[in-house]
Amino acid sequence: MERIDMNNPCGCEKCELRSVFFESFRGDELESFCRNKQETFHHRGDFVFHAGDEVKSFSYLKSGLVKLFKTMANGKDQIITIAGPFDFVSLLGTFTISHQPYSVSALEDSVVCHIDIQQIKHIVKHNGLFSLNLMERLGTTSNKIIQESMEIRKRNTHGKVAYFLLKLSRDLYMNQTFNLPVSRREIAEYTGMTTENVIRTMSEFRKEKIIRINGREIEIMDMESLDRISNFG
Amino acid sequence: MERIDMNNPCGCEKCELRSVFFESFRGDELESFCRNKQETFHHRGDFVFHAGDEVKSFSYLKSGLVKLFKTMANGKDQIITIAGPFDFVSLLGTFTISHQPYSVSALEDSVVCHIDIQQIKHIVKHNGLFSLNLMERLGTTSNKIIQESMEIRKRNTHGKVAYFLLKLSRDLYMNQTFNLPVSRREIAEYTGMTTENVIRTMSEFRKEKIIRINGREIEIMDMESLDRISNFG
DNA sequence: CGCGGCTTTGATGTTCATCAAGTAAAGTGG
DNA sequence: CCACTTTACTTGATGAACATCAAAGCCGCG
Numbered sequence: 274m275e276r277i278d279m280n281n282p283c284g285c286e287k288c289e290l291r292s293v294f295f296e297s298f299r300g301d302e303l304e305s306f307c308r309n310k311q312e313t314f315h316h317r318g319d320f321v322f323h324a325g326d327e328v329k330s331f332s333y334l335k336s337g338l339v340k341l342f343k344t345m346a347n348g349k350d351q352i353i354t355i356a357g358p359f360d361f362v363s364l365l366g367t368f369t370i371s372h373q374p375y376s377v378s379a380l381e382d383s384v385v386c387h388i389d390i391q392q393i394k395h396i397v398k399h400n401g402l403f404s405l406n407l408m409e410r411l412g413t414t415s416n417k418i419i420q421e422s423m424e425i426r427k428r429n430t431h432g433k434v435a436y437f438l439l440k441l442s443r444d445l446y447m448n449q450t451f452n453l454p455v456s457r458r459e460i461a462e463y464t465g466m467t468t469e470n471v472i473r474t475m476s477e478f479r480k481e482k483i484i485r486i487n488g489r490e491i492e493i494m495d496m497e498s499l500d501r502i503s504n505f506g
Numbered sequence: 507m508e509r510i511d512m513n514n515p516c517g518c519e520k521c522e523l524r525s526v527f528f529e530s531f532r533g534d535e536l537e538s539f540c541r542n543k544q545e546t547f548h549h550r551g552d553f554v555f556h557a558g559d560e561v562k563s564f565s566y567l568k569s570g571l572v573k574l575f576k577t578m579a580n581g582k583d584q585i586i587t588i589a590g591p592f593d594f595v596s597l598l599g600t601f602t603i604s605h606q607p608y609s610v611s612a613l614e615d616s617v618v619c620h621i622d623i624q625q626i627k628h629i630v631k632h633n634g635l636f637s638l639n640l641m642e643r644l645g646t647t648s649n650k651i652i653q654e655s656m657e658i659r660k661r662n663t664h665g666k667v668a669y670f671l672l673k674l675s676r677d678l679y680m681n682q683t684f685n686l687p688v689s690r691r692e693i694a695e696y697t698g699m700t701t702e703n704v705i706r707t708m709s710e711f712r713k714e715k716i717i718r719i720n721g722r723e724i725e726i727m728d729m730e731s732l733d734r735i736s737n738f739g
Numbered sequence: 740c741g742c743g744g745c746t747t748t749g750a751t752g753t754t755c756a757t758c759a760a761g762t763a764a765a766g767t768g769g
Numbered sequence: 770c771c772a773c774t775t776t777a778c779t780t781g782a783t784g785a786a787c788a789t790c791a792a793a794g795c796c797g798c799g
Contacts, residue, residue: 343656346737351656364652365598365645368638374653397638404637405601405630411641412598415648419597420607422655423576423584426698430787457746465659467788472747488746488796504579663755690778700756705779721764721778 298403306396311387315339321362321377321385328371330387332362337383338445338454342462343375352463354418355380355455357445364418365411368394380454425464432506433464434474435499438484442493449496453489531636539629544620548572554595554610554618561604563620565595570616571678571687575695576608585696587651588613588688590678594647601627613687658697665739666697667707668732671717675726682729686722 298306312335315321321332321339334356341353341362353375356362362377362385397404421440425433437460442449453460457475461468478484483499485492493499531539545568548554554565554572567589574586574595586608589595595610595618630637654673658666670693675682686693690708694701711717716732718725726732 345660351660353652353656364649365641366649368645369642370649374649394638397641398634401631401634401637404634404641405627408598408630408637408641408644409602411645412601415652416597416599416603416607419586419648419651419655422652422659423586426655426659427578427584456744458744468745469747469789470787476747689776691776701777702757702779703755706755709779 298400306388306392309389309392313385313387315379315383315385317379317382319379321379321383322373322375324373324376326373328363328367328373329390330363331367331390331393332385332387334358334360334362335384335386338380339377339383339385340380340455340459340463341375341377350462351465352459354421355463361411361414365415380459428503429506430464430466430470430474431477431502432504433466434460434471434478435503435506437464438491438493439499439503441491449494450490450492453491531633539621539625542622542625546618546620548612548616548618550612550615552612554612554616555606555608557606557609559606561596561600561606562623563596564600564623564626565618565620567591567593567595568617568619571613572610572616572618573613573688573692573696574608574610583695584698585692587654588696594644597651598644598648613692661736662739663697663699663703663707664710664735665737666699667693667704667711668736668739670697671724671726672732672736674724682727683723683725686724 311330313321315337324343336358338355338357339362340355341364342350343353344350366374367390397407424436428436441451441453445451445454455463457471458468461471464471475484475486478499479486481495481498483493483495483502485494544563546554548570557576569591571591572589572595574589574597575583576586577583599607600623630640657669661669674684674686678684678687688696690704691701694704697704708717708719711732712719714728714731716726716728716735718727
């Protein structure tokens with residue numbers, strides 16, 4: 274029988290999900306798990322899934338940044354959420370539906386880890402601790418999406434853009450200077466406004482010295498004002 | 507030891523969730539489960555939970571109709587979803603968060619069934635089949651909310667109202683004549699528009715002979731037109 | 740180097756929220 | 770049970786917010 278280093282059983286030395294998965298595994302489960310997982314690399318712009326694809330695996334993001342979105346009848350995209358490292362790329366629907374309800378594509382070069390859906394179901398069925406851990410993680414994810422959707426909906430254009438910039442600065446980059454991982458159009462698709470108005474709003478923020486813009490590089494110069502706009506607008 | 511009728515172990519003769527819960531239970535789990543569940547009755551308008559309440563139980567709707575909503579800083583409500591019989595009143599967040607993220611109140615007289623959150627976690631941990639069943643059900647629920655939120659977001663006022671009326675007619679009442687379970691204001695809170703525009707839109711539908719309105723009684727007279735408005739607008 | 744996509748700004752018009760004002764319906768207390 | 774109060778519903782007028790249309794500069798890439 275092979276030896277498995279329990280501290281790094283799959284060679285996923287940097288995967289934060291190890292805690293969710295591995296803490297709850299018995300030795301034999303772990304072995305099977307590691308044999309069957311697959312990693313895929315996606316260049317910026319590439320698709321991870323297309324809406325309508327058959328659901329074969331349960332997937333999460335190891336590194337990079339992806340967007341989950343739907344292409345509407347008129348050809349325009351609607352972005353559901355943006356997922357960062359260790360976020361799930363498959364949402365809960367994965368367990369019940371046979372086809373991907375939306376598309377996923379890479380905003381930055383990304384590595385996605387896939388676990389066979391049947392295997393996950395098998396493990397859930399036979400390992401309660403794993404189930405509980407997974408459910409907690411998935412719950413947090415779904416909740417965040419619903420939460421955020423409501424937050425954006427209630428704001429006007431200025432509030433939407435302010436909210437989005439603050440989210441990037443605080444949650445994703447933890448820095449008041451950062452490079453936008455998305456185009457103006459994508460901000461529009463995420464916030465439900467037009468590209469022109471995203472640009473206009475950002476230009477106004479720039480003129481009012483609230484942010485500094487250099488292409489995709491953004492510096493938040495007046496955090497308080499941006500906060501006020503996000504909370505009021 | 508007490509005898510339990512496996513076909514009706516908790517006296518919940520009409521509960522569709524029996525399949526999720528009971529099929530996967532061992533005898534001793536079932537017994538403990540039935541001892542600990544609690545049912546509460548809520549009159550139309552009453553709260554089931556208030557946002558901010560401590561999460562003590564995992565709850566689902568046995569009968570009636572409820573709305574999940576948040577009260578914003580300006581005092582206005584934002585309706586997240588409307589849940590019917592056998593829908594979950596607690597979403598997935600229940601597993602990770604200690605306080606209710608939103609309020610739940612009854613749109614019609616409702617009966618809610620509560621299961622102690624610690625007990626649910628215990629069962630999830632020790633019964634894999636139950637976990638899998640529960641996860642599938644919860645996944646469907648979260649998915650539906652996210653889905654619907656996107657559907658409403660992309661429509662204009664006419665489309666939103668048409669979509670909402672069709673949803674009630676098709677999914678909830680399965681009849682082209684029905685009584686609105688919500689006020690005009692609540693339709694506004696759900697669709698993200700103003701009360702006046704909900705009324706105006708409905709009046710226009712009436713004038714164009716698409717619907718007939720008698721107070722809260724609605725008859726969809728021209729399903730095709732309403733469908734077109736919902737899909738185009 | 741030129742093509743296509745991204746960005747930017749301005750002009751214009753539509754949609755929708757807000758304000759106002761009145762009627763109808765539904766609770767509430769004497 | 771009736772006067773009173775409040776809430777729900779309705780319509781119209783107005784203006785602000787936002788989408789659409791148009792045009793031009795910029796940049797990266799084949």
